Amino acid sequence: MIVAERKTIPEMVEILKPHKKILVLGCGTCVTVCLSGGEREVSIISSALRIASRIQGLNFEIAELTIERQCDNIFIEQAAEAIQKADAVLSTACGAGVQAIAERYPQKPVYAGLNTTFLGILEERGVWTEKCAACGACVLHKYGGICPITRCAKRMMNGPCGGSREERCEVRKDRPCAWQLIFKRLKDINQLERLKEIEPAKNWNSSLSGGPRMLIREDHKI
Amino acid sequence: MNNNFEPKIVAFCCHYCAYAAADLAGSGRLQYPPNIRIIRSPCTGRLEIDFFMKAFEAGADGVLVAGCEEGSCHFKEGNYLAKRRVNTTKQLLLEAGLEPERLRMVNVSAASSQKFVEYVRDMVETVAKLGPTRNKKTTTKEKTGAI
Numbered sequence: 001m002i003v004a005e006r007k008t009i010p011e012m013v014e015i016l017k018p019h020k021k022i023l024v025l026g027c028g029t030c031v032t033v034c035l036s037g038g039e040r041e042v043s044i045i046s047s048a049l050r051i052a053s054r055i056q057g058l059n060f061e062i063a064e065l066t067i068e069r070q071c072d073n074i075f076i077e078q079a080a081e082a083i084q085k086a087d088a089v090l091s092t093a094c095g096a097g098v099q100a101i102a103e104r105y106p107q108k109p110v111y112a113g114l115n116t117t118f119l120g121i122l123e124e125r126g127v128w129t130e131k132c133a134a135c136g137a138c139v140l141h142k143y144g145g146i147c148p149i150t151r152c153a154k155r156m157m158n159g160p161c162g163g164s165r166e167e168r169c170e171v172r173k174d175r176p177c178a179w180q181l182i183f184k185r186l187k188d189i190n191q192l193e194r195l196k197e198i199e200p201a202k203n204w205n206s207s208l209s210g211g212p213r214m215l216i217r218e219d220h221k222i
Numbered sequence: 223m224n225n226n227f228e229p230k231i232v233a234f235c236c237h238y239c240a241y242a243a244a245d246l247a248g249s250g251r252l253q254y255p256p257n258i259r260i261i262r263s264p265c266t267g268r269l270e271i272d273f274f275m276k277a278f279e280a281g282a283d284g285v286l287v288a289g290c291e292e293g294s295c296h297f298k299e300g301n302y303l304a305k306r307r308v309n310t311t312k313q314l315l316l317e318a319g320l321e322p323e324r325l326r327m328v329n330v331s332a333a334s335s336q337k338f339v340e341y342v343r344d345m346v347e348t349v350a351k352l353g354p355t356r357n358k359k360t361t362t363k364e365k366t367g368a369i
């Protein structure tokens with residue numbers, strides 16, 4: 001899932017200051033699951049904005065709405081009326097959702113209420129961790145299913161950097177050393193031999209470094 | 223401080239402890255300031271950040287959350303959940319421009335009517351010192367809620 005975090009209320013107020021009628025638009029998918037931009041968070045953010053607006057005499061008129069998915073035109077339609085009525089939209093979707101709304105409403109200021117942070121999973125209650133950097137050419141099969149690009153701070157592709165202490169990464173001591181995990185996992189699945197293969201320098205063309213990406217499926221086009 | 227200021231405080235009380243303690247305080251003829259409006263909750267674990275924010279948004283000068291003593295929640299961990307949510311809400315209040323001291327969580331057992339009364343008095347005193355909430359409803363018609 002896409003993981004995102006709320007911007008602070010003062011940051012949101014600063015962004016919204018020039019406007020009066022504001023729609024706080026939530027998304028019912030990833031950001032609902034990571035508890036940052038779903039219906040409940042929209043309600044909380046809206047209350048905080050109303051309070052801030054009264055204290056600062058900004059006269060915001062805040063409306064709330066949450067749709068199933070902001071990155072999907074089919075669902076965006078359901079927000080049409082609410083968006084039309086508003087002077088500006090504060091979207092609490094991921095960056096893709098915010099841009100989908102903005103593209104659909106070229107005359108309407110649309111702002112991001114969240115900082116979209118990573119692709120990850122719910123590790124335990126209240127803790128999300130990054131697992132994939134969407135590099136565009138997945139090499140998980142070579143590393144026992146543990147991504148060295150995302151989970152090794154130095155993106156080491158041919159073994160550990162040598163700095164890990166007690167299975168912890170030397171860059172982020174609160175995170176396990178990815179190479180420790182890779183070694184353990186390959187050993188468990190009897191694939192330690194894989195580490196003998198030298199991985200050539202990665203071609204980053206398929207990643208964001210090669211420019212914005214797109215996916216075209218001719219078989220699905222009409 | 224406005225001497226005539228009578229704070230309006232919403233008190234979310236757990237059915238299994240604080241609500242019973244408030245009831246007992248009443249039966250025992252214990253006096254406490256009439257500034258609180260009690261809302262009974264099945265457990266403080268049922269309370270969400272949104273509930274506290276809505277109370278403040280509606281103009282409450284303070285919010286008191288009263289749950290069971292730590293370790294004796296009827297549903298095992300509801301009061302710990304509430305404690306974390308209260309702390310998170312304090313941060314939000316600060317960001318929105320309200321004093322976090324307007325929100326407080328206390329722990330009382332069903333038998334501690336005297337303690338409940340003391341907590342209420344203390345909360346009223348704290349909020350009275352802070353003065354009325356700066357979140358005053360504007361006179362212009364405000365639109366709130368879902369479309």
Ligand code: SF4
Nearest residue numbers: 132133135138139147
């Ligand atoms: S190798 Fe690339 S696609 Fe595969 S998990 Fe890592 S970042 Fe994601």
Ligand code: SF4
Nearest residue numbers: 152161169170177178
């Ligand atoms: S300690 Fe491990 S995870 Fe951290 S940078 Fe070195 S090899 Fe990568």
